[in-house]
Amino acid sequence: MKFLGELDDVSLGRTQRCNRRLTDPNRLQAIRDTGLLDTPREETFDRLARLAAELLDVPLTIMSLVDADKQFFKADFGLPSPFRETRTLPIDASLCRYTLEGDPIISSNALNDPFLKFHPSTGPWGIVAIIVLPLINPDGHVLGTFCCIEPKVREWTPRDLKVMRELTTSIMTEINLRNQIQKLKTEQNLRETFVAALTHDLRTPLTASKLSVQLLGRRHADLPSVQTSVARVSASLDRAERMIQNLLDASRIKAGKRVALDLGECDLHAITTQALEELAAVYTERFVLKAEGVFKMKADPLGLRRIVENLASNAAKYGAPGTPIEVLLAQSGNRVTLQVRNQGTPIAEHEQQTIFEPFHRTRSASESAEKGWGLGLPLVRGLAEAHGGSATVTSSAEDGTCFTIILPLEATSREPHATLADFARIEAKEFTGFRS
Incomplete structure (x- = not known):
């Protein structure tokens, strides 16, 4: 760019430093990452431009x-033709390019400013008093500017400068939030693709292994030692398959999606009884079921079983050893309540707020000998909410820990469109989860 006069050393140094920043590939990529370049006008930004003009x-x-x-005008108030229509200015005519070092341009009288008076756009644009503040992203790259122009001499007040700085911060807050949302969407897509691919690749050798073990068991049905080994390997393979199911459902929940349901007529009392009987073989006779009659529901039987298994096994793992674990079923109107109570070290109040988050484990759970991924309770809540219900927890030293699940008698499937992860889910079976 050719200035209309000779710049002093300070002004010349500024132009040289900013010119080097102009073509910085990292800065240019940061601009493109905003998704704003060469896009239509948006009320979000126009509103801030109008507000600055008014204030x-x-x-x-x-x-x-x-x-x-080029300099691209994303938003404005009072921009004259033809710039209001073209919304661009050749970079050689840009004054804003000289904020790329992060320094603002503020002048009460550009005609007497040693730098501004020689800029070729000062006269044609009617620039006399001006405030140009750089838009700086969290990485320190100057994306552009927010400026106001007065065609007459004006002493800017501290209030004027504060207003411009606050509005500039608001612009960058909007841009940064959009960037974070886009990054989260990209991360979500990558995570879903990764989990789906991983589980698909894992299931292939698992399926082959299970078939081989079953064949071995049939060939040597008369050998007890072989049958014992077959049973042990089959149980391990089933456990690995259930862990895959954990990952799939946890991925859906973390992405804000509902867990898939297979709705049908079922009895929560019968499901709970069967689940507790099987768990009693592992955790001894600690479970006390308190329920009367049948609890007929339209729900996902496997989903209900997973809820019971997770809550009951967690209570056995992390509750006080040897103490009874109460499982209560009750019905009120068109809703049923499942509660699992245990005694032991209470869950800290602040941890009760995050205990249902994926991959979160309480401090006591992390320090215990029990291993886990922090997926069980998020899946409990995800399954409850997929049924149209809820999951909550209370915990204190006096009353122990109580997880409460409230479900409608008739769930309605509200499953979104299928994704790649959904197709991978089809082959999965039930699992026994881990406490967060």
Whole structure:
């Protein structure tokens, strides 16, 4: 760019430093990552431009992105033709490019400013008093500017500068939030693709192994030692398959999606009784079921079983050893309540707020000898919410720990469109989870 006069050393140094920043590939990529370059006007940003014009009582405000070859006007108030229509300015005519070092341009009278008075756009644009503040992202890259222009001499007050700085912060907050949302969407897509691919690849050798073990068991049905080994290997393979199911459902929950349900007529009392009988073989006779009659529901039987198994096994693992674990079923109107109570070290109040989050484990669980991924309780809540219900917890030294599940008698499937992870899910069976 050719200035209309000779710049002093300070001004010349500024132009040289900013010119080097102009084509910085990292800065240019940061601009593209905003997704704002060469996009239509948006009320979100136009509103801030109008607000600046009103609060400062100036005729022109502009929010710009400074690219390598042009200045793009994303939002404005009072921008004259033809710039209001083209919304671009050749970079050689840009004044905002000289904020790329992160320093603002503030002047009450550009005509007397040693730098601004020689800039070729000062006269044609009617720039006399001006505030140009850089839009700086968290990585320190200047994306563009937010500026206001007054065609007459004006001493900017501290309030004027504060208003512009606050509005500039608001612009960057909006841009940064959009960037974070986009990153989260990208991360979610990658996670879903990874989990689906991983589980698919894991299931292939698991299926082959199970078939081989079953064949071995049939060939040597008369050998007890072989049958014992077959049973042990089969149980381990089933456990690995249930862990895969954990990952699939946890991935869905973390992505804000509902767990898939296979609804049918079932009896929660019968499901709970069977689950507790099987768990009693592992955790001894500690479970005390308190329920009367049948609890007919339209629900996912496997989902209900997973809820019971997770809560009951967690109570056995982390509750006081040897103490009874109460499992209560009750019905009120069109809803049923499942509660699992145990005694032992209470869950800290702050941990009760996060205990249902995926991959979270309480401090006591992490320090215990019990291993876990922190998926059991998130899956309990995910299954409850998929049924249209809820999952909560209370815990104290006096009353022990109580997990409460409230479910409607008739669940309605509200499953979103199937994803790759959903197709991988089809082959999975029930699992016994781990406490968070």
